[in-house]
Amino acid sequence: MRIGELAARAGTTTRTLRYYESRGLLSARRTGNGYRTYDESDLKLLRQIRTLQDFGFDLEETRPFVECLRAGHPEGDSCPASLQVYRRKLDELDALIGELRAVRAKVGEQLARAESARDGLAADAAAPGGPEPVCELGGEPR
Amino acid sequence: MRIGELAARAGTTTRTLRYYESRGLLSARRTGNGYRTYDESDLKLLRQIRTLQDFGFDLEETRPFVECLRAGHPEGDSCPASLQVYRRKLDELDALIGELRAVRAKVGEQLARAESARDGLAADAAAPGGPEPVCELGGEPR
DNA sequence: CCTTGCCTTGACGCCGACGTCAAGGCTTAC
DNA sequence: GTAAGCCTTGACGTCGGCGTCAAGGCAAGG
Numbered sequence: 064m065r066i067g068e069l070a071a072r073a074g075t076t077t078r079t080l081r082y083y084e085s086r087g088l089l090s091a092r093r094t095g096n097g098y099r100t101y102d103e104s105d106l107k108l109l110r111q112i113r114t115l116q117d118f119g120f121d122l123e124e125t126r127p128f129v130e131c132l133r134a135g136h137p138e139g140d141s142c143p144a145s146l147q148v149y150r151r152k153l154d155e156l157d158a159l160i161g162e163l164r165a166v167r168a169k170v171g172e173q174l175a176r177a178e179s180a181r182d183g184l185a186a187d188a189a190a191p192g193g194p195e196p197v198c199e200l201g202g203e204p205r
Numbered sequence: 206m207r208i209g210e211l212a213a214r215a216g217t218t219t220r221t222l223r224y225y226e227s228r229g230l231l232s233a234r235r236t237g238n239g240y241r242t243y244d245e246s247d248l249k250l251l252r253q254i255r256t257l258q259d260f261g262f263d264l265e266e267t268r269p270f271v272e273c274l275r276a277g278h279p280e281g282d283s284c285p286a287s288l289q290v291y292r293r294k295l296d297e298l299d300a301l302i303g304e305l306r307a308v309r310a311k312v313g314e315q316l317a318r319a320e321s322a323r324d325g326l327a328a329d330a331a332a333p334g335g336p337e338p339v340c341e342l343g344g345e346p347r
Numbered sequence: 348c349c350t351t352g353c354c355t356t357g358a359c360g361c362c363g364a365c366g367t368c369a370a371g372g373c374t375t376a377c
Numbered sequence: 378g379t380a381a382g383c384c385t386t387g388a389c390g391t392c393g394g395c396g397t398c399a400a401g402g403c404a405a406g407g
Contacts, residue, residue, distance in 0.1 A: 140319040
C-alpha cells in the first residue's frame, strides 16, 4: 500500500509518516516512480508507535519497540530494551503523578485560604486583636 | 533596585524579567540613563508569578493575580478572577492526574503481560517438544 | 487533452518560556 | 584611561511533533 492508505489505516497523516521515516523509525520500499510502499508489518509497527505515543511516550522512547519488531519479534515489547522503557516510564509516571498531587494539594490550600480570607474579611475586621485565624484546613482533597 | 538585583532576589534571570515585561506582566520605571528600576511591590508581584509558575500555571494564567496585586489588593488571590483560575487549575489537575493514572495502569499491564510472556517463553524453551512456540499470548492486534 | 487526485522533496510556521549572542552605552574603581 | 561590571535593544536558537504551503511529477478517467 502507499503512504496515504497506510496513514488512513493508522489514523494519522502522511506528514507524520514521513516524519517518522526522517527519524529512522519507519522505512519504506519505493516503486518505480518513487512512491513509498508499505506492507502489513509496517502497519503493525506504526500502530505500535501510535499506541505508545498515546501513552505519552516520546518518539525516541518508541525506538526500542520498533527495533524489536524489526528484529522479527512478535511484539514490540518482546525485548528487554522495551521492558526497560516500560519501567522507566512507570517511574516517571509515578513521580509526575506524585508531583501533580502535591501541587493539587497546595493549590487547593491556596484556594481555601483565599476563600476563607474573603469570607472572614468582615469577621476579622469586626473582631480585631487575634493573629490571623487563617484557616487550618490541613485536609487533603481527593 | 535595578533589574539584576530584582532577578537575583526573585531567583530568576534578567532575561525572564524583560520577557515578563514584554508580556505586560511586569512594568518598570526608568532612570535617566534608561535603566529599569523596581521597588518591593515589584518583587512581591514577581514572586507571585514565580510561585504560580512553579505550580505549573502558564504565564497567561498568572495575569489575574498580577492585576489583582496592581489594583492594590494585599494578595494576588484576593480577587474573584484569581479564584476562578485556581478552580480551573484544580479541575485541570484532577483531569490530568486521572489520565496519568489510567496510563500508568495500562503501561503496568503491558509490562506485566510482556514479562509473563517472556517467562512463558523460557518455560517453553526449556520444555523439549514443539519447535518454536513463539508467543501466542496476549492480544493480537487486528 | 485536461482535470483530479494521488505522490515527491523542501522549507518555513507554530507553541512557551525563555537562553544566548551581538553590539553598544553608562558608571565606578583602580 | 581603561577594565570590569552593570545596563540597553534586537534578534535568532531551542525543543517535539508535526501542520501547511510551494512547486512539481505520475496515473487514470472522461
